[in-house]
Amino acid sequence: MAGLTPDLLAMQVFAGLALGAVYVLMALGMSLLFGMLTVVNFAHGAFYMLGAYGAVALLGYGGNFWVCLFFIPLAVGLVGMAVERVLIRPLYGRGIDYPLLLTFGLAYVIVELVRIGFGTEDLPFDTPAALTGAVNIGIGYFPLYRLFVIAVTGVVLVGLWLFLERTSYGLIIRAGARDPQIVRILGIDVGRVWLVVFGIGTGLAALAGLLAAPLQGASPDMGDSILAIAFVVTVVGGMGSLLGAVLAGLLVGVVVSLTSLVAPEAAQVAVFVLMAVVLLVRPQGFFGRAGLMS
Amino acid sequence: MPRDAMLTVEGLQAWYGSSHVLQGIDLEVARGEIVCLIGRNGAGKTTTLRSVMGLVARVRGRVVFDGADLVGRPVHARHARGLGYVPEERRIVQGLSVRDNLRLGLLAAGGRRREADAIAAMAEIFPRLAERLDQSAITMSGGEQQMLAIARALISGPRLLMLDEPSEGIMPLLVDEMFDLLRRLREEGTTILLVEQNVELALGIADRAYILDQGTVVHHDTAAALLADAAIQERYCAV
Structure with missing residues (x-):
């Protein structure tokens, strides 16, 4: 363990936060969909992948990274809304396993369509020129792009918080996550709210995939491993809890990052060990409500 | 019978799963009235309110509010027409x-x-x-x-307010306050359909009442007449 200086550890924690930021974006969407719609979205990884491939396509047509950052989450969010409207909506009220199976199958369809359109190989994804290089953050040089990922996630979190806490729509979503029936009784068309929530959730997944692409490239199955981790984050944070998703996402990112420093091959396993420990101590996760799944 | 019916329920049937909870409810609420549903637990009072609001998935019959049949319409559309519900x-x-x-x-x-x-x-x-x-x-x-x-x-x-057991689990002082409030609301033009376990309290405020038993209306009359009829109260409402 020679060479494990405090600075190196601090850097690794920071790298973990950047990784965790991507998990947070994924888990927020999943938690929102589960908390409000009781949809366990197995296609969330596919929407993540669509974020990266949407950018590949748009860049191919001469768009730049900044245009992608704005339009891709919007476009994928619209795809998500179409999916909710056409495929998921008929399944509400039929139990949790119907939308689960549907999204499970949908993920395969989306991934295969991308394979047909873009090929099966990994595609490189350049870090935008303005964000290459590293900056001194006091404890050492840290890649600028990773800082950017943390910053974008921060901005999204603040925006989402303001939306939920300060707008009428946010009030409906907060109330609907607790008790959709009373929201209906008070005359609100929850179908419209659910549509918007699905759009937000899938848009966030696309943003996560887009932000991850310069770090790892784009591949049709890039959503598989992140889906598993996002599930862990959602469960550890407490299903349906947004604050839980944020804290657990960052925690899992740091755990992966630190484990890969000492034992890279154990990094993925560490995530599941963390989940097992948390669930043994607190079955509902950090901020989850007990019995939500029953 | 009231002349100016605001809500007319005809042959209302409802199911939860395979259980046939409402087996044909007929009732009317006129503009400006307070109408009460009474009966034992499980008689179908709550299900009647829920069916009128559109919260029961499987129903048959007619629920006419201000001339429009609401059956099959979503909850928010019923709310928009002026139905309010306090579960x-x-x-x-x-x-x-x-x-x-x-x-x-x-x-x-x-x-x-x-x-x-x-x-x-x-x-x-x-x-x-x-x-x-x-x-x-x-x-x-x-x-x-x-x-x-x-x-x-x-x-x-809302023009018709439906209340389910508003006095339940509340201290007597507040119950009086609440029933005074319901009287005031009626004076100001809100029509009220009330489900209330406390029969004396309910009949004290209502104009008319329907007695439900096993998913059907077994009796209906003015509140004053029912209040005087100990036998009916004994038969359908004693716990």
Whole structure:
């Protein structure tokens, strides 16, 4: 363990936060969909992948990274809304396993369509020129792009918080996550709210995939491993809890990052060990409500 | 029989799964009336209110409100026509303040009333809530939560207010306050359909009442006549 200086550890924690930021974006969407719609979205990884491939396509047509950052989450969010409207909506009220199976199958369809359109190989994804290089953050040089990922996630979190806490729509979503029936009784068309929530959730997944692409490239199955981790984050944070998703996402990112420093091959396993420990101590996760799944 | 029917329910049947809960309910509520549904637990009172509001998936029959049949229409469309419903469990939203619970009741009405005015109007009717607007709603007593549930349904200005067991689990002093309030609401033009376990209390405020048993209406009369008829009360309402 020679060479494990405090600075190196601090850097690794920071790298973990950047990784965790991507998990947070994924888990927020999943938690929102589960908390409000009781949809366990197995296609969330596919929407993540669509974020990266949407950018590949748009860049191919001469768009730049900044245009992608704005339009891709919007476009994928619209795809998500179409999916909710056409495929998921008929399944509400039929139990949790119907939308689960549907999204499970949908993920395969989306991934295969991308394979047909873009090929099966990994595609490189350049870090935008303005964000290459590293900056001194006091404890050492840290890649600028990773800082950017943390910053974008921060901005999204603040925006989402303001939306939920300060707008009428946010009030409906907060109330609907607790008790959709009373929201209906008070005359609100929850179908419209659910549509918007699905759009937000899938848009966030696309943003996560887009932000991850310069770090790892784009591949049709890039959503598989992140889906598993996002599930862990959602469960550890407490299903349906947004604050839980944020804290657990960052925690899992740091755990992966630190484990890969000492034992890279154990990094993925560490995530599941963390989940097992948390669930043994607190079955509902950090901020989850007990019995939500029953 | 009332002449100016606001709500007419005809042959209403409802199922939960395979259980046939309502087996043909007929009732009418006239504009400006307070009508009460009484009967034992499981007689179908709550299911009747829920079916009128559109919360029961499998129903048959007619629910005519202001001339339009509501069966098959979504809950929000019924609310938009002027139906308000305060469910038995009150369903105060945890984690929201009193004010946000009230705002929630107003959102469906869109820009029809200014939010501040509407909340001020409710605060005037419910002084107990006025002092607690920014308090977390769930920290209030059961009676105060019931007041909030009623205020939240009233704030959008429903023409027919349906209340399920408003006196349940509330201290007597507050129950009196609440029933005084219901009388005042009626005087101001709100029609009320009430389900109430406390028969004497219910018949004391109602104009007419329907007695339900095993999913059907077994008897109906003016409240005064029912109040005088100990045999009927004994037969269908004694616990």
